[in-house]
Amino acid sequence: MTAPAMAAEFDNVAGWTADAVERLGDRYAIPAACRGSASPAALAWLAEACELSAGTTLLDIGAGVGGPAAWAARRFGVRPVLLEPMPSAARAASRLFGLPVITADGTAIPLGNESIDTAWCLGVLCTVEDKPKLLSEIHRVLTPGASLGLLVVVAQDNQIHNTPDGNHFPTQHELNSLLASTGFTLLEQTTRPDAAPLSWSRRVEEVTRAVAARHRATPAYALAARQGERLTRLFSEGRLTMQLLHAVRRPR
Numbered sequence: 001m002t003a004p005a006m007a008a009e010f011d012n013v014a015g016w017t018a019d020a021v022e023r024l025g026d027r028y029a030i031p032a033a034c035r036g037s038a039s040p041a042a043l044a045w046l047a048e049a050c051e052l053s054a055g056t057t058l059l060d061i062g063a064g065v066g067g068p069a070a071w072a073a074r075r076f077g078v079r080p081v082l083l084e085p086m087p088s089a090a091r092a093a094s095r096l097f098g099l100p101v102i103t104a105d106g107t108a109i110p111l112g113n114e115s116i117d118t119a120w121c122l123g124v125l126c127t128v129e130d131k132p133k134l135l136s137e138i139h140r141v142l143t144p145g146a147s148l149g150l151l152v153v154v155a156q157d158n159q160i161h162n163t164p165d166g167n168h169f170p171t172q173h174e175l176n177s178l179l180a181s182t183g184f185t186l187l188e189q190t191t192r193p194d195a196a197p198l199s200w201s202r203r204v205e206e207v208t209r210a211v212a213a214r215h216r217a218t219p220a221y222a223l224a225a226r227q228g229e230r231l232t233r234l235f236s237e238g239r240l241t242m243q244l245l246h247a248v249r250r251p252r
């Protein structure tokens with residue numbers, strides 16, 4: 001993952017988000033640290049699908065600033081382990097939530113075989129070029145029969161142009177083949193529910209405004225904003241949809 005725009009979006013903005021949350025207060029942390037990919041309804045769907053419970057080890061691959069994992073820890077009592085390659089994002093997750101974070105790439109997970117009960121990978125697949133390697137690594141570290149919760153941005157077809165730099169959106173057909181060929185059985189899928197309550201979205205907006213107020217003049221901010229605008233346009237044109245999936249790891 002080398003595109004400067006991706007580093008701006010996933011590293012610079014991640015660090016700025018944590019700074020803004022520290023100024024505004026802890027109640028802003030989880031909504032702001034769900035980096036555009038989740039809402040409480042989406043997280044609840046994934047948590048129930050994966051049957052999260054107290055003590056479950058939940059590996060969140062591409063955890064970003066850690067909002068989804070922190071939400072799962074607070075609501076379901078899971079023991080999260082975060083994996084995130086971008087150093088500022090990894091530091092931000094650790095600063096905001098005090099959760100264990102491994103700074104590493106999802107295509108080379110530094111954990112033992114069959115050591116993890118459940119995994120989440122939310123909004124990450126489209127940012128990774130070697131998707132089979134990422135899913136194979138997740139398969140390797142999960143116990144047989146374990147659940148994988150995914151949030152995936154799916155392309156309507158292969159004719160999508162002007163995508164955010166570094167993003168490769170799978171079609172539904174490609175996603176199905178990818179899961180099947182890396183040892184997962186897809187059990188269920190739903191389109192991500194849009195609505196988050198105002199109490200949640202207002203906190204996200206306030207943190208977004210605080211970040212803009214301090215950083216809008218920087219090149220990194222402009223790059224990250226352009227990524228967001230491209231994504232928003234593709235969604236509004238109906239070229240992309242956000243899907244929630246529950247898969248289970250088949251035995252080898």
Ligand SMILES: C[S@@+](CC[C@H](N)C(=O)[O-])C[C@H]1O[C@@H](n2cnc3c(N)ncnc32)[C@H](O)[C@@H]1O
Binds near residue numbers: 084089122
């Ligand atoms: C859209 S953000 C989602 C963050 C988080 N999962 C969430 O829902 O809030 C995508 C994340 O995937 C991470 N990522 C990109 N390439 C990755 C890779 N090869 N392995 C693991 N994570 C990766 C990025 O650094 C970024 O934090």
